Amino acid sequence: MTTPSTITIAQNSAHPLTVSRLGYGTMRLPGPEVWGEPANRAEALQILRTAVEQGVSFLDTADYYGEDVTNRLIAEALHPYGSDLVICTKVGATRRPDKSWVPYHTPANLRASIENNLRTLRQEQIQLVHLRLIGHGGVPFEEQLGAMFELQREGKILHVGLSNVSREEVERGLSMGPIATVENMYGHGQRTTLHSPHGESRGGEEVLDLCEQHGIPLIPYFSLVHSLPRADDKIAEIARRHNASEAQINIAWLLHRSPWLLPIPGTSRLVHLRENLLAADLRLSAEDMAHLE
Template identity: 35%
Template structure:
């Protein structure tokens, strides 16, 4: 059975997307702004993901200075017709390593046009704005994206690190396809955002789906059930996310072919109501 039949799909811009994607952040030494640990291995992981049926790849400017766009183009161009590249932007990095929102929409336009060049694309299928800048009204920032949509440089518009109120305001000016926020078994603060996304048929992409490795640990809160089920803790964490909502689209990152295959296999793990309750209790705070 192919991956879409195994994990289900979520429609973005009229195209069905596998509910388990691939992120690029973990391909760097620190998981943030840096060059890939191994460009050759990263390319193999990208190609293997496509072969396994994954058709959502998550790229963020905070993962590297255009290295990933260049690497993805070298590994996958010409792209499969069903592949959805999600590019996240809207931040600038200071010399001290701090991230700040772009000061005005014209900076965002330049970021998008630069990424188009590196990715060898005429249009970014899905562009996610990485939070709203305090330097311009939300209407102006969304307006820049809708302008670029009309120009054919952006397909769908997404948002990351926003509140429900900000999402609702943005929805007044554009159709929002996806939102992204930190979300996993031990951090569910974004539950209201997820519920809103599900209600409005907006894809929800959980950032840090494995809680920076905490949920993947053999000594972590999921270890006992994982041993009992004959799976890995990481697979349980991903299976729980997929069960949580039909709008959930995890994009775990890895630089390991085996970990990639393990992650994809998580879609085949059924969870009973009793097991979900046990997982909830095992990760509940004090």
């Protein structure tokens, strides 16, 4: 089986973005609990440079990683940015001094987050921003997304996406305006439902067919973190068959699962980055994929 090497975000818009189908998520770069400076700053900077040198053209970040750590690392390592590099960030959450993750989703909060991302990334416009839904209550979904579309009209955002959303929320979002991407937890070991405290399913499988119907790339996060620690004999068997690591097979499974998936496996080790990137060269057969199902 062959897989496309690129994917286009907002393909029907006036400003489509075509990127490599294997991106890089920066969440693992900060210190423990996604807080503070990296354990090895020089390696973190080299990871970012190597990813881009090796053809990665999609980076996922957030100003609440660190705080601001990954954004500052990206700017230090890569600015001025190449014309083909897409940097995607997230808003809707913030961190407290106790390292907890809390909603930050009023229109004023979202605007402040966008301004902070623009400053720390050294950009005049952010190409893609995900509205991350975290917690419940406070600010209605429509008010949050409406504020994002307003920032888009002002030119601070090029494209708007959604993160950690249910199928129903994707549908509501589409009724309000163009949704460029969806970012949900998804991987071979976490395919089915991810139930929130209020009963919604916010995993990848629940929204994948909807994304495919509308030509919306689905960006899986935690695709390795939640699958590798679990005993998975099927992944191990396919890994042996291809002389590959289990992480590589997990990534290859996503690339083969749907052409609308844009994996962003993250790591804080340069050796693991190089290993992950090689997963794009793996070709799983129809029999391999059937076995993994």
